[in-house]
Amino acid sequence: MGWKWDKNKCLRCGGCVAVCPTQALELTENGIEWDESRCIHCGICEEFCPVKAIKVKKEKKEDKK
Amino acid sequence: MRDVIVVGAGPGGTAAAKYLASKGYDVVIYEKRQEIGAPKRCGEGISFGGLERLGLELPKNCVRQVINSALVYAPDNSHVEVSYGKDYGYVVERKMFDKWLAEEAVRKGAKVKAKTYIKEVLKEDGKVVGVRGEHLGEEFEEKCKVLIAADGIESKISRMAGLNTTANPMLVDSGFQYEMTGIKISDPKKIHLYFGNDIAPRGYIWIFPKGEDVANVGIGIVGKSQKSAKEYLSEFVEKTEGLKDGSILEVNSGGIPIGGLMNKMTLDNFLAIGDAAHQVNPINGGGMYEAQFAARIAADVIDEGIQKGDTSEKQLDKYNKKWWEERGNKLKKVEKIREVSEKLSDEDFNFLAKELKGDNLIDFSRGQGLKGLGKILIKKPHLAKYVKGLHLEF
Structure with missing residues (x-):
């Protein structure tokens, strides 16, 4: 699981922050900051991003034990 | 102690500050960006009617095109x-327009400070009492009677204050x-x-x-x-x-x-306006007029509250009520038309383009003429089912 942000594509518009249902994202001076503890990997930010600057990695099928 | 702190120097925030400053209040606007008006966030169109209702006469340098x-x-x-x-409206230059609106607020007595990042909303007994922020590396704390969130759709300020504005x-x-x-x-x-x-x-x-x-x-x-x-x-x-x-x-x-109009845009000593409160026209996404319209209502309600020494949620609830009465109910109707339009196939659009007249579309963007739309939709069996969504009575 993970969350990837492409700082070169990102326009810092904050749209992802607005649609995040768990308030796991924040637009700061450094760009978009991700709070892993809040993220539920729903992928809404990725779907929303107008420029495809976000990739959300969902849980793999086989969990490592 | 300020009377009012506004966060966000877009059209809504500057309008609220202008109205409050004109009434003699000590009000400051904090803008996190280093330049007001940039980057712009819209197509920059605004109608003459809207400008007139807001009492705005734009200086020439704000106008790019007459429509x-x-x-x-x-x-x-x-x-x-x-x-x-x-001639019906302007395409403005937001970089000039937003700055001019801020200048107007300052001319009425408000203060503006760009490049000021609000890090925290201060609370006492669970109620909003001020902010902690940073301006060019200098930290500060400031108390206020009322805090206005006009910080756009992500409205971080509302969240910090305790109002959930997370958009669907x-x-x-x-x-x-x-x-x-x-x-x-x-x-x-x-x-x-x-x-x-x-x-x-x-x-x-x-x-x-x-x-x-x-x-x-x-x-x-x-x-x-x-x-x-x-x-x-x-x-x-x-x-x-x-x-x-x-x-x-x-x-x-x-x-x-494009919707999600909020019934409750207030807390004790706090209210949200503009995109932060999802105040936009759900068909055309236009928000400049809506934000400034709401700002005037907000300023009146805050004025009354401060005069009475009561800026509790109960008092500020008048803002929710007045806004819904004067604007929300209308926008709700516009939202219904948008909901129908979202279900249409390309063939449906082609069909409607032949059936509808320009005047119909003007009406729709104002939340009017729903009956006319209903009458056209029932001509096609598969469209007739959407008539119900318009909540019409024939």
């Missing part, structure tokens, strides 16, 4: 011309826009709107001219689309004569609230 009609295209390229019969992702369009030049605009007085599920799923593409060879060319679509907003817009630009060889002056993106 007198809109061409609305169906997927088969047939179109409906929405002609107002006279289905009610926020993914927006992307180029300001282009080196393009050919046949009649700069006309704006162009293109509908179709292949070009802009559940949304549309717009061209707002800023002269004969300059325009805002943008798109707003539902986030859950096959491709990104940027990809849809690039495809459109590539295949459109007059645009494809153009140059890009500016790239903008953002979330455009």
Whole structure:
């Protein structure tokens, strides 16, 4: 699981922050900051991003034990 | 101690500050960006009627283009011309317009401070009492009687204050826009709107001219689309004569609230206006007028509250009530029309383009003429079911 942000594509518009249902994202001076503890990997930010600057990695099928 | 702190120097925040300062209150606007008005977040159109109702007379340097009609295209390229019969509105230059609005607020006695980042909303006994922020490396704390969140759709301030403004992702369009030049605009007085599920799923593409060879060319679509907003817009630009060889002056993106009007936009000593409170026209996404309209109501209610020494949620609830009475209920009707339009196939759009007149579309954007739309929809069996969604009584 993970969350990837492409700082070169990102326009810092904050749209992802607005649609995040768990308030796991924040637009700061450094760009978009991700709070892993809040993220539920729903992928809404990725779907929303107008420029495809976000990739959300969902849980793999086989969990490592 | 300030009377009022406003966070966000867009049209809503500066209007609220202006109205409050005119009433003699000590009010300051904090803007996190280093420049007011940039980056812009919209097509920059505003109607004369809106400006008049807001009592605004724009200086020349804010105006780029006068508009007198809109061409609305169906997927088969047939179109409906929405002609107002006279000059109807402006495409403004937001960089100038927003700064001018801020200047006007300051002329009435407000203070403005750009590049001021609000880090925390201060609370006592669970109630908002001020903010902690940073201006160019200098930290500060400031108390206030009322805090206004006018910080746009992500409204971080509302969240910190304790008001949940998280938008339903289905009610926020993914927006992307180029300001282009080196393009050919046949009649700069006309704006162009293109509908179709292949070009802009559940949304549309717009061209707002800023002269004969300059325009805002943008798109707003539902986030859950096959491709990104940027990809849809690039495809459109590539295949459109007059645009494809153009140059890009500016790239903008953002979330455009298209609904999710909020019943409760207040807390004790706190209220939200503009995009932060999802106050936009759900059909055209226009928010500049809505934000400033709400700002006036907010200022009146805060004025009354401070005079009575009561800025509790109960007192500020008058803002919720007044706004819904004067604006919300109307916008709710507009939202119903948008809900229907989102379900339409390309064939349906083609059909409607033949049935509808320009005046119908003007009515729809004002939340009027729902009956007329209902009458057209019932002509086609598969469209008739949407009539119910308009909540009409025949």
